[in-house]
Amino acid sequence: MKVGIVGAGMVGSSAGYALAILGIASDIVFVDRNEALAVAQAEDISHAVPFVSATTVLAGGYADLAGAGVVIIAAGVSQKPGEGRLELLERNAAVFRDVVTQVLKAAPKAILLIASNPVDIMTQIATRLSGLPAQRVIGSGTILDTARFRSLVGRHLGIAPQSVHAYVLGEHGDSEVLAWSNARAGSVALRSFADQVGKPLTEATRGAIDDGVRNAAYKIINGKGSTYYGIGAGLARIVKAIAHDERDVLSVSIVTPRVGDVTDVALSVPRIVGAGGVAADLFPQLDEAEFAALNHSASLLKERVETVKLG
Ligand SMILES: NC(=O)C1=CN([C@@H]2O[C@H](COP(=O)(O)OP(=O)(O)OC[C@H]3O[C@@H](n4cnc5c(N)ncnc54)[C@H](O)[C@@H]3O)[C@@H](O)[C@H]2O)C=CC1
Numbered sequence: 124m125k126v127g128i129v130g131a132g133m134v135g136s137s138a139g140y141a142l143a144i145l146g147i148a149s150d151i152v153f154v155d156r157n158e159a160l161a162v163a164q165a166e167d168i169s170h171a172v173p174f175v176s177a178t179t180v181l182a183g184g185y186a187d188l189a190g191a192g193v194v195i196i197a198a199g200v201s202q203k204p205g206e207g208r209l210e211l212l213e214r215n216a217a218v219f220r221d222v223v224t225q226v227l228k229a230a231p232k233a234i235l236l237i238a239s240n241p242v243d244i245m246t247q248i249a250t251r252l253s254g255l256p257a258q259r260v261i262g263s264g265t266i267l268d269t270a271r272f273r274s275l276v277g278r279h280l281g282i283a284p285q286s287v288h289a290y291v292l293g294e295h296g297d298s299e300v301l302a303w304s305n306a307r308a309g310s311v312a313l314r315s316f317a318d319q320v321g322k323p324l325t326e327a328t329r330g331a332i333d334d335g336v337r338n339a340a341y342k343i344i345n346g347k348g349s350t351y352y353g354i355g356a357g358l359a360r361i362v363k364a365i366a367h368d369e370r371d372v373l374s375v376s377i378v379t380p381r382v383g384d385v386t387d388v389a390l391s392v393p394r395i396v397g398a399g400g401v402a403a404d405l406f407p408q409l410d411e412a413e414f415a416a417l418n419h420s421a422s423l424l425k426e427r428v429e430t431v432k433l434g
C-alpha cells in the first residue's frame with residue numbers, strides 16, 4: 124500500500140521510518156511545507172531500506188499522494204516544555220484548514236490517519252473538513268497511552284507488555300482514563316495475576332503507573348524536546364492493520380455517536396481496525412469511577428471542539 128505522510132517533522136519521519144523498516148508500505152511519500160526537509164527525510168530513510176525492506180521512499184507535493192491508501196497527517200506545531208496539548212488547538216486547526224482539502228483532492232479514497240495534537244479534536248476537525256464517514260478519519264488517539272500502560276504494567280509484573288490486555292480510554296491527554304477494572308494479564312484478571320506472581324497492585328503502585336502514563340509526554344518533552352519514536356511505531360501499527368485488513372482491536376479515536384451522555388465526540392475506545400478503517404466500536408465494562416471519568420473526558424473534548432470555527 125502507498126502511504127502519504129503530511130508533516131515530515133519528528134513524528135512524520137518516525138512513522139515513515141517505522142513503516143519502511145517493518146516493510147508495511149510499498150511506497151511512502153512525504154509532503155511538508157518545508158520541501159527541503161521532506162526531501163532530506165525521504166532520502167535519509169531510503170538509505171535504511173536496503174538493509175531491511177523494499178519500500179520506495181520519496182518526497183513530493185500533494186499531487187504525489189494520488190493512489191495512497193492511507194495519508195498520515197502529522198503537520199503542525201508540537202508542545203513546548205510545560206505546554207498542554209489543548210494549547211495547540213487554534214494553531215493546528217489553521218494548519219488542517221490548509222492541509223485536509225488538498226490531501227482529499229489528491230487522494231479521495233485514502234483513509235486519513237491523524238497524529239497532530241490535540242489529536243481527538245484534530246480528528247473531529249478533519250472529519251468535518253473532509254466530509255468523510257467517521258470510520259475513515261482515524262486519530263491515533265490513545266494507542267500510545269495504551270502502549271505506555273502495558274509497558275509499565277508489564278514491567279511491574281515481570282512479563283511482556285504484549286501479554287498485558289489493558290486499554291487507556293477517552294482523550295489522548297490529561298483527562299484520559301486507565302481502565303484497570305477490566306485489565307487482564309494473559310487470561311487472568313490483572314489484580315489476581317499480580318497477587319499470584321507476588322507483585323500486588325497496591326494503590327501506590329497503581330498511582331505511580333497512572334502518573335507514568337498520564338505524564339509520560341511531559342517528562343519526555345522536558346528531557347529531549349518532543350516525543351516521536353513511540354507514536355511513530357503506533358502509527359505504523361495502525362497502518363499495518365489497515366493495509367493487511369488485520370481487524371485488530373486498537374484504541375483509536377474517531378467521532379463517536381454517543382459516549383455516556385455526550386454525543387458526537389472524537390475519543391478513544393477499543394475499535395476493530397481493518398481495510399475500510401474502523402469496522403466497529405467496543406465499549407468495555409467499566410466500574411463506576413472509570414465510567415464517570417470517561418464521561419468527564421468526553422464532555423471536556425466536546426466543549427473544546429465546539430469552540431472551533433471552521434469557515
Ligand atoms: N498523537 C500523538 O500521540 C502524538 C502527537 N504528536 C503531535 O504531532 C504533531 C507533529 O509533531 P512533531 O513532528 O514533533 O513536530 P515537528 O515540528 O517536528 O513537525 C511538524 C511539521 O509540520 C510541518 N507543517 C506545519 N504546517 C504545515 C502545513 N500547513 N503544511 C504542511 N506541513 C506543515 C512543519 O514544516 C514541520 O516539518 C504535533 O502536533 C505533536 O503534538 C506528537 C507526539 C505524539
Ligand SMILES: CC(=O)C(=O)O
Pocket residue numbers: 202208240267339340350
Ligand atoms: C506529545 C504526545 O502527545 C505524547 O507523546 O503523548
